[in-house]
Amino acid sequence: MKDIDTRTVNRVVASSLIGATIEWYDFFLYGVMASIVLNRLYFPADDVLTSTMLAYATFAVGFLTRPIGGIIFGHFGDRIGRKSMLVFTLMIMGISTFLIGLIPTYAQIGFWAPALLLLMRVFQGIGLGGEWGGAVLMAYEYAPEKKRGFYTSIPQLGLSFGILLSAATVAILSNLLTDAQFLSWGWRLGFLISCLLVIVGLWIRLNIFETPAFADVKEQRLEAKVPLADLFQRFSGNVFLGLGARHIDGVFFNIFSVFSISYLTQNVHVSRNDALMALMAGALVLSICIPIAGALSDRMSRAKLYGIASLVSALSVFPAFYTMSQSGGNQLLIWLAIIIPYGVFYSAVYGNVAGFLCDLFDARVRYTGISFVYQMTSAVAGMTALIATFLVKLNDGQPWLVCLYVVLSGILSTVCALIIARKQSRHSGNKNAAPQWQVKPDSSGVVREVTSP
Template sequence: YAPAHRKGFYASLPQIGLAIGLCLASGVVALLSLLLTDAQFLAWGWRVAFIVSAAMVFVGMYIRLNVKETPEFAAVKRQNAETQIPFVDMMRRYPGNILKGMGARYIDGVFFNIFGVFSITYLTQTINISRTQALVGVMASAVVMCFFIPFFGGLSDRIGRTRVYFWGSLITAFSSFPAFWLMLNGGQNVMLLWLAIVVPFGIFYAAVYGPEAALFCELFDARVRYTGISFVYQFSGIFASGITPIVATALLKSGGGAPWQICAYVVFAGVVSALCAALIGRQMRRVSTISAPTAA
């Protein structure tokens, strides 16, 4: 539906849902942590948040049942050009794009889980601030992220999707070093600890997450786009998101309680994502060059 020159901005708007969801989740748990004792929270309080979140299932169901097909896919249906088994068609025609897309998402999953999940444990158990204070820091990051996601989505329309993603991946990844240094040396200064989360997570991470939706859309044509985006995003979550808290815990133990091995892991993920974004950009430029004479 979006104008050709604003696809990055429009595609970034649904991405704000991540920040809103994180803000709501952190806020609810922070409120419960404030109202309940640790024993009460661990015994039954944490279940309240999950029960309340069930309401979002109905919101999601309503949206999914009422959203219309995109004009591009509607045109495919009118032409009877639909593929019978989208997954097989995707694997046959886009194996390279799948791998590049999964690699590009690496920093997204790793960084989100380090700063949105693991940092809470690190701040409460290593830095020894309260759970509520740690959660407020994550919640503040989510609020800031709501504004920077569309900013970077729009920026990708102006200077290039892969360029924003490339530099966003590197800056986001390397920001983990000063962020954890500040956590480690900030003492009990809560404002400094919040700053160590808000800047890298609320601002830099948005440079990755903002243009990500439009970037992945451009990897596949309309016939397999929904399948392609879903596969790249969800399957890469196995190594990008699912195992990251476990890896971070192991690296923290291996480093004797120091976070630098975790930061090195984040940088590795960022470099992989940046390289994949560069490959995607080179491929898009090549396709654009080839199709230009035909269009003329």
């Protein structure tokens, strides 16, 4: 691959970050709204717990459809190119989010209200399913090899920035409007302004070029005919280990960014704004720590760092929820209970996961590979808030079964990550080496097979 100037790399990474921020804002605005508005307007029930679980169920649908988007856009991203797929994913997310802000309530159109909400959530999931892989690949395949961890951590900031934007939007609207105004029409504004963000994102993405790594594949006409089949033929072991390793990432994230809001408001009895402020504080610290974790992953084995961080993050959930449950509503204690595990420990998981997964596959199937692993585990993790709500009820309002669930997820991920670290060290001698495709022509010079060591 030809050397690329730093300015070009920075422009590509910035475009990935901005696009990812918009996508995550769209996706998690729904998560923030689910337990404070949507449960009341679209899933009315006499029991608050029941309506909240129904709202979380539609939130989970967005995660369940992400693998579909990952497979579809991964296929065409490995066949046609990364850039064009990112334009499509942004449009899908933006349009579906905008339309959520226009859907009438259950009181107005009955069954069609939750049905339309569910449909838009499906499209959101498909769009985000293709977005993540393309965004991090643009950074990974443009970055210098020894700085891939740092550069792939930058698009990961889109998640924390998206949370900050969505939580800040709800907090500002809550402060400017009365509860009646917010519930009647104010909440819709957060979804409607998405169209403005999408216009900005599209303008940025239309002004970048295809990655050099995929351009090399295209130039030699070595695109995989069916990337998903090729992926499992050559990298099945890495796929299954990646699925196990990435599990804690999705579970831990959803516990703190989604479930903690309803736990704090319904079980600890703090205000909606106080819960959102604590989440925003955690997301702010996470934003600072993510690039630090990415840079650290360039200095040691990304797989080892990921494994250690997975276990530490998982174990921290017990003291975190104990502090919340015993806080008596004390804002400082609640902030610490979220900032330390979510903002600090988790950064070494989330800030590292993009480069860690990209290292598992070569350029011919990398879009499909990382999207499949990431989005399949996201589908499972999307059920976390629903599972956690049920476990709290089963445990008479206590969070300990939830904490146990997180710890078991962390153990699974740690074991898988350490196995990957050992494989990478043994096979290549390079702690962060990505597989390289090798061409095997027949006697006539026609390519018959492409392998990766």
